[in-house]
Amino acid sequence: MDQPIQPRIMDRQARRAILLLAGSVMLMETGYGIVMPIFAKRLGELGAGVETLGYMAIAFAIGQLIMAPILGSLADRVGRRPVILTALAGVALANLGFLLVNSSSGYVLIRMAQGAVTAGLLPASISFVADAVPDTQRARWVGLLMGSYGAGFIFGPALGGFLYDQGGFAAPFTVSAILAAVGLLATLILVPETRRQISPDKEPAPAIDRKLPDPRTWFNVDFRILPLLVLDFLEVSIFAFVEPQLAVYAYQGLHYTSSQFGLIVSLYGLSFVAGQFGLGRLSDRFGRRPLIVLGFIFKIIFYLGLTLANEFWLLVLAGVFGGVGGALISPALSAAYLDLTRETNRSRVMGLKESAAAMGGILGPMGVVIASQWMPPLDIFRVAAGFTLVGVLLAFFALGCSRKNGAVRSGRPVRIGCYQRAAAD
Numbered sequence: 001m002d003q004p005i006q007p008r009i010m011d012r013q014a015r016r017a018i019l020l021l022a023g024s025v026m027l028m029e030t031g032y033g034i035v036m037p038i039f040a041k042r043l044g045e046l047g048a049g050v051e052t053l054g055y056m057a058i059a060f061a062i063g064q065l066i067m068a069p070i071l072g073s074l075a076d077r078v079g080r081r082p083v084i085l086t087a088l089a090g091v092a093l094a095n096l097g098f099l100l101v102n103s104s105s106g107y108v109l110i111r112m113a114q115g116a117v118t119a120g121l122l123p124a125s126i127s128f129v130a131d132a133v134p135d136t137q138r139a140r141w142v143g144l145l146m147g148s149y150g151a152g153f154i155f156g157p158a159l160g161g162f163l164y165d166q167g168g169f170a171a172p173f174t175v176s177a178i179l180a181a182v183g184l185l186a187t188l189i190l191v192p193e194t195r196r197q198i199s200p201d202k203e204p205a206p207a208i209d210r211k212l213p214d215p216r217t218w219f220n221v222d223f224r225i226l227p228l229l230v231l232d233f234l235e236v237s238i239f240a241f242v243e244p245q246l247a248v249y250a251y252q253g254l255h256y257t258s259s260q261f262g263l264i265v266s267l268y269g270l271s272f273v274a275g276q277f278g279l280g281r282l283s284d285r286f287g288r289r290p291l292i293v294l295g296f297i298f299k300i301i302f303y304l305g306l307t308l309a310n311e312f313w314l315l316v317l318a319g320v321f322g323g324v325g326g327a328l329i330s331p332a333l334s335a336a337y338l339d340l341t342r343e344t345n346r347s348r349v350m351g352l353k354e355s356a357a358a359m360g361g362i363l364g365p366m367g368v369v370i371a372s373q374w375m376p377p378l379d380i381f382r383v384a385a386g387f388t389l390v391g392v393l394l395a396f397f398a399l400g401c402s403r404k405n406g407a408v409r410s411g412r413p414v415r416i417g418c419y420q421r422a423a424a425d
Contacts, residue, residue: 013192014132018141020190021084021128022148024183025121028091029149031176033156035095038164038172039107045169048104056111058362063115065358071120072351075127076344079195081187083124083347088184090117095177099170119358122149123350130338130346131194136284138338139291143280143331150273154266224340225349227398228333229356231292234391235299235329236357240364241371242303242384249306249377260312268319275327283332288339289399291332296391298325303385307378336399 043052075083094114101107129141163171250261283291298321305318334353341349371380 017191017194018129018132018145020186021125022145024084024088024187024191025125025145026148026152027179027183027186028088028121029152030156030159031091031095031152031179033153034160034163034172034176034179035098035156036153037157037160038169041164042098042169043104043107046102046104046107048107052104052108054365055108057365059108059112060115061358061361063112063117064119065355065362067116067119068123068354068358069348069351072123072127072347072349072354073345075120075124075347075351076195079193080124080128080131080347081191081193083120084128084191085184085187087118087121087124088180088187090114092177092180092184095173095180099173115358119354120347120351122354123347126334126338126350127346128194131343135339137281139283139288139331139335140281142334142338143276143278143327146280146330146334147273147276150269150276154269154273225337225352227394228337228340229352231329231333231391231395232353232356233360234387234394235296235326235333236360237364237367238299238303238360238384238387238391239326240361241368242306242381244365244368245372245377245380246306253377254310254315256312264316264319267316268323271320271323272326273323275324276331279324279327280331282328283335288332288336289395291328292336292395292399293392295325295328295330295332296388296395298322298328299388300385300392301325303381303388306381307385 039056040053071083071086091114094110094117097110097113098107101110125145126142129145130138133141159175160172163175247261250256250264279291302318302322302325305315305321309315309318334350337349337353338346368380371383375383
């Protein structure tokens with residue numbers, strides 16, 4: 001049996017394990033990206049349409065909303081590895097299930113089951129990274145993991161379209177299941193467990209201000225994660241609120257071609273993924289709060305850019321700002337949770353994070369369905385910018401950030417996250 005990686009030593013074993021896990025996640029997300037554009041075609045063959053796609057999205061989010069905290073808690077009790085392996089196996093089985101059902105209701109049910117069984121993947125994976133890396137490198141490696149999610153999704157759709165054209169609807173689902181199975185096998189053989197056996201009563205509190213109340217006063221979870229949960233909800237729900245209207249506005253309002261709109265979306269996605277790979281480490285150096293605030297400001301530029309830019313390339317530039325903004329927020333926000341969390345309930349807290357995001361994924365589209373009945377597209381973008389400003393203010397005023405929490409190494413101060421104090425001992 002593999003021995004757990006020591007949590008504060010970033011050695012070769014830890015680096016290899018994280019890279020292998022990121023590769024497995026990328027394979028899984030590539031498989032998901034492969035089948036994503038095929039759902040509409042397959043449902044069309046079954047006589048269903050946009051409504052069923054919407055039900056599938058909501059069903060997936062509901063599965064995540066319910067199961068993320070449960071599976072996160074399970075990962076704290078039994079280990080990160082079993083939950084990650086279960087998620088990868090669930091993806092493979094779900095894709096095989098899509099091949100077997102012949103009704104739109106079957107697709108909705110399988111999608112909900114897929115959301116439920118994979119809900120623990122991100123909480124367990126982020127906790128895996130936190131177990132394996134020093135406190136001063138959390139955001140950097142979380143950014144690499146999150147970037148692997150996005151990278152897989154970017155490459156998948158083009159491959160899925162090719163497979164569908166060449167082999168019919170069965171080919172994309174089969175390849176997706178195989179990729180998930182390969183990721184499952186690689187994780188099973190090569191990725192060790194990182195959870196340590198620690199009694200909650202003996203575990204030291206997170207390295208934050210010791211004068212504050214005991215972190216276990218709010219259902220065994222630090223009550224100061226509440227602003228982080230709200231920020232997660234805001235980021236996801238606002239983008240989900242804008243996304244459907246953006247597509248309609250691009251085609252009907254601006255009369256863009258599919259290629260033009262696709263380029264905007266692709267560059268948004270590429271800047272988001274590349275930014276997480278390259279910018280995640282910034283919050284390890286400058287603190288969580290400045291990067292989260294800056295990310296939300298970039299998001300405001302994106303949403304306002306949609307209202308002000310009539311030139312195609314200006315909208316492309318706005319999309320890049322939006323992607324970079326998301327890349328600044330995501331690793332810093334995830335690392336901020338970890339800064340406030342004990343090792344014995346890391347995955348549970350990250351499960352709450354996933355539930356907040358899932359709630360945003362449900363309410364955002366519902367909001368735009370209601371608002372679009374009486375509000376023109378440009379006003380929807382302005383409303384999104386206004387709510388994003390709320391995120392800026394919340395991040396600035398609600399997230400603590402003490403510059404005194406630095407350590408000195410080699411005569412130079414090391415500035416870490418807003419909640420974090422370097423373990424220099």
